[in-house]
Structure formats: C-alpha cells, structure tokens
Amino acid sequence: MDIQRIVLRRISLPLRSPFQTHQGELHERSVIIVEVSDHQGLKGYGEVSAFSTPFYTAETIETAWHMLRDIILPHLNTRDIQHPADFVRMTSFIQGNQMVKAGLEGAIWDLYAKQNKVSLAELIGGTRAYVKAGAVLSLSDCTKNDINRLKQSGYERYKLKVEKGKERDKINQVQTIDPDLAIMIDANGMYREEDIDHLTALDDLGLLMIEQPFEPGDFYLHRQAQQQMSTPICLDESIMSLHDARQAIELGSCQIVNIKISRVGGMTAALNIHDYCQNNGVPVWCGGMVETGIAKAHNLALASLPNFTIPGDLSSSDRYFYKDVLKEPIEVIDGKIRVPTENGIGVNVDDSYLEKATSQSYVWQPG
Ligand code: OSB
Numbered sequence: 063m064d065i066q067r068i069v070l071r072r073i074s075l076p077l078r079s080p081f082q083t084h085q086g087e088l089h090e091r092s093v094i095i096v097e098v099s100d101h102q103g104l105k106g107y108g109e110v111s112a113f114s115t116p117f118y119t120a121e122t123i124e125t126a127w128h129m130l131r132d133i134i135l136p137h138l139n140t141r142d143i144q145h146p147a148d149f150v151r152m153t154s155f156i157q158g159n160q161m162v163k164a165g166l167e168g169a170i171w172d173l174y175a176k177q178n179k180v181s182l183a184e185l186i187g188g189t190r191a192y193v194k195a196g197a198v199l200s201l202s203d204c205t206k207n208d209i210n211r212l213k214q215s216g217y218e219r220y221k222l223k224v225e226k227g228k229e230r231d232k233i234n235q236v237q238t239i240d241p242d243l244a245i246m247i248d249a250n251g252m253y254r255e256e257d258i259d260h261l262t263a264l265d266d267l268g269l270l271m272i273e274q275p276f277e278p279g280d281f282y283l284h285r286q287a288q289q290q291m292s293t294p295i296c297l298d299e300s301i302m303s304l305h306d307a308r309q310a311i312e313l314g315s316c317q318i319v320n321i322k323i324s325r326v327g328g329m330t331a332a333l334n335i336h337d338y339c340q341n342n343g344v345p346v347w348c349g350g351m352v353e354t355g356i357a358k359a360h361n362l363a364l365a366s367l368p369n370f371t372i373p374g375d376l377s378s379s380d381r382y383f384y385k386d387v388l389k390e391p392i393e394v395i396d397g398k399i400r401v402p403t404e405n406g407i408g409v410n411v412d413d414s415y416l417e418k419a420t421s422q423s424y425v426w427q428p429g
C-alpha cells in the first residue's frame with residue numbers, strides 16, 4: 063500500500079454531561095486520532111479509544127501514545143502492507159494493547175478502502191443500508207428530560223448502567239417514564255459469585271440481556287450464572303479476541319456477544335468474531351466507547367454485517383458531544399443511522415476543529 067505519512071493527535075472533547083458508572087466518571091473524552099495518508103493526498107482515519115485511566119481495560123491514552131510512538135511505528139515496514147490484515151500479522155508480536163492496534167489498523171482500513179474507491183461497509187461485506195441505534199443511560203442520566211430527548215430520535219433499545227441492589231428501582235424509574243422501552247443493563251463486572259441468586263431474581267423483569275455481570279476472565283462464573291438464569295448474558299470486557307469468543311460460546315458462558323473494534327484489537331478480529339458467532343447461532347451487537355464520529359463511522363460499517371441483529375450502543379454525535387470532529391454529524395433518525403456509502407468510512411473530518419482539539423501531535427514518515 064502507498065503510505066506516505068502517519069500523524070498521531072491527542073485530542074480532547076468536552077462532554078455535554080458527565081458519563082457516570084460505578085467505576086468512575088468521564089467529564090471530557092480524550093482519544094488519539096490516527097491519520098494515515100498516501101502520495102495522492104488520500105487520508106485514512108482511525109481512533110485509539112483508550113481512556114485516561116485503566117478502568118475499562120488495562121490500556122490508557124498514555125500507554126497507547128508510548129506504544130505507537132516508541133514500539134509500533136519504529137517497527138512499521140509499510141512496503142510489507144498490501145492489505146490491512148498484513149498490519150495485524152506484523153504487530154502480532156505485541157501482546158495485548160488491543161486499542162492501539164485497532165486505532166492504527168482502522169486508519170489503514172479507511173485508506174485502503176479509499177484507495178480502492180469502495181466504502182468500508184461494502185469492502186467488509188456489509189449488507190445493511192441502515193443500522194438500529196441504541197441509547198446508553200449512565201448513572202447520572204436518567205431523568206425525564208434525558209429519556210424524552212432520546213425518545214424523540216426513536217432509539218430502539220435502552221441500556222442502563224446500574225448499581226448493585228438498586229437495579230429494580232432504576233429500571234422501574236425508566237419504565238414509569240415509558241413502559242414500552244426495551245431495556246437491558248450493563249454491570250461492567252460488578253457482581254460476585256454470591257450475587258448469582260440476586261441476579262437470577264431479576265429474571266422476572268424480562269430484560270433483553272444483562273451485559274458483563276462478572277469480572278472479565280471468569281468464563282466459569284458466567285457459565286454457572288447462565289445455567290441458572292433465563293435472562294441472556296452478553297459478554298463485553300471478557301471478549302478481547304476470537305479465542306475468548308470461542309471459549310465463551312463453547313462453554314455456554316453467554317448467549318450474546320458485544321463486539322467493539324477497539325476492545326478486540328481491530329476490524330480484522332471483529333470480522334472473525336462476527337463470523338464465528340454467526341456460524342454458531344450467537345447474535346452480536348456493536349458496543350460503544352463514548353467515541354468520536356471517526357470511531358462511530360467504523361462502527362457503522364461493522365454493524366452493517368448480517369449477524370448484527372441487535373441494536374448496538376450506536377448513537378448520534380450530539381448524544382455525548384457539543385461538537386463532533388466531523389463536518390456533518392452522525393444522526394439518529396427514526397431510531398436508525400445511515401451506513402455511509404461514500405468511499406472509506408464515508409465521513410468528512412473537520413480538520414480545523416481537529417487541530418483546535420489537539421493537545422499534542424507526532425508525525426511519522428517511512429525511513
Ligand atoms: O461497558 O460498554 C461499556 C462506555 C465506556 C466504557 C465502557 C462502556 C461504555 C458504554 C457507553 O456503555 C457506550 C457508548 O454509548 O458509547
């Protein structure tokens with residue numbers, strides 16, 4: 063592939079309101095935007111969606127910056143990249159660091175699609191023109207106003223962050239505002255072995271699913287719980303690779319898989335997990351990372367694949383941000399988001415706004 067230059071940018075966008083979970087609170091969103099350009103001036107964009115602290119996965123923005131600048135870029139031989147999957151093989155010597163790999167691989171996928179004059183969705187075998195949107199209500203947003211604003215856009219599914227012991231209250235509170243909302247809860251691994259009976263007792267609520275009840279790594283406990291519960295378990299943090307997805311499904315630790323491009327180490331891994339789940343009759347949905355329109359555009363391409371049958375954490379640009387890094391924000395209309403058909407990720411990045419949001423940048427050129 064023709065790759066002339068790679069630019070890394072640390073950016074920070076203020077959030078409209080804090081995103082609160084039992085693990086902490088986000089007030090602004092800092093990510094690394096990766097831009098890979100060729101000699102014709104085509105640009106591919108990717109996003110490293112690590113957080114400032116390692117509350118969700120072990121990576122942080124700071125470790126990601128180090129991995130890119132000091133480990134991955136100095137080893138990168140662009141002449142050996144004919145296809146984005148070659149980049150995956152070249153970086154397979156690096157353990158973990160999924161979000162870093164995913165961000166750079168994403169920029170390479172976007173550039174590859176643009177060089178081949180095809181949309182990313184079409185390139186990876188997407189079949190949907192629109193994907194179903196889903197809203198996430200953090201602990202701090204659950205008022206009538208929050209829900210009515212989301213309802214106006216027609217979100218089809220509501221995911222609630224909950225606190226242990228207060229699940230029923232929170233769910234009832236939301237159902238009083240609208241009894242017809244399809245609801246699931248995300249535990250982010252907060253339950254312990256002794257909570258299995260407590261979780262089973264929530265079966266009567268008819269939740270769509272419960273996401274990541276126990277700590278990542280514990281396929282055994284998820285299996286024990288799933289055998290007792292009728293509510294489907296969906297795994298998020300536990301699934302960092304195709305191997306994890308296979309173990310979870312073979313062991314019966316979940317019935318549904320959340321795929322995040324960043325958490326699984328990139329689009330190539332995401333596609334493999336999608337295919338594996340599809341072949342095993344396990345539906346998937348696309349997770350979110352309170353990320354910018356660049357990552358959202360990658361998500362839309364992924365979610366256009368046939369086994370993404372459940373609405374994901376796919377929301378509009380203005381759900382979390384006053385202003386996104388795109389010239390035209392991503393919009394939810396009648397509960398759906400259009401999958402871009404333009405080349406690559408199919409969105410126009412607002413370069414001057416990106417520049418304004420940048421606190422540090424680094425430019426790399428092949429030696
Ligand atoms: O567990 O899915 C999660 C946000 C940050 C870290 C982890 C998670 C989340 C979300 C928000 O649930 C998803 C979104 O709307 O982007």
Ligand code: MG
Nearest residue numbers: 248273274298
């Ligand atoms: Mg989750």
